Amino acid sequence: MGRLLIDTDALIAIGNTELRDTIFFNIRMDTTYVVKKELERHVKEGKASPEGSRDRYRYEGSKHALEGIEDGSLSLVNTVPKPHGKNAGEESLRIQIAQQGDEYDAVFVMDGDGRDSIRKTAESNGYGVKTPSPAFPLYIAYDNGMVSKEEFCETNQAIIEMEGWDGYRAISMMWKGVPIDCSAYVDPEYLP
């Protein structure tokens, strides 16, 4: 059974949607202790931030992702060495792939450069790890009858609205890759 790995920003994006509990309590995904630390920092720093701010967004998403780690279907893996600094979360995923990439089917990363560095690591080690749309867990939920087509599509639109270019490419590439037509449910301005 293949494993899935997910990064901080992808957890936050999903954690801000209506389908977060469905995803975080039913889909088997790994993340790292370094990512957990980042989520905890976002919760701590965003607690008093104003509604609608980016910090609040990170706070909300992180809080729900931590619930998924605590009681849900998200598991933690320990990576050695433990990276520090701005891209520590992504780097910890890269380390996990360098060391155990043969066990993973896919890695969900929100940032393009992050996906790139994981791809390069997987390739140089000969691992067939995929880097699909970071919104793909929503499709897994749909594909297994946990959410309706309408919920899937509306959540996709919400991610585009919240995540700018990162969200736009994550969703528009997912629409090209999965056999679902969202045109009946999504604002035409977002459709390809």
Place this chain on the structure above:
Amino acid sequence: MEEDTVQFRSKSIKEVLNVLKEIRVGGLNESEVGRAAMERLIPEILSDDEKIELYEMYERGEISKTALEVALGDELNDIEQMKEDTSEMAERDTSQYIVE
């Protein structure tokens, strides 16, 4: 006829380029430097909304693939890889990822 020359040299840039032309063995192709500089800079200066707009224009056939390549730089490779990987993942049995 459409003007296709972009004039962007300030006095100081011109000065450096002139010196480089003198001291570099084989001289310096100024147009090539300008082209490379623009290609490197354009992806950097685009806003999220501009990237989305350009991608949509490409989808509607209003700009060429090569123009989009210049606009998005390495990001276009990433996008295409993401699309391919998404469709490969969608063909798998995703029930294996659900907790029992």
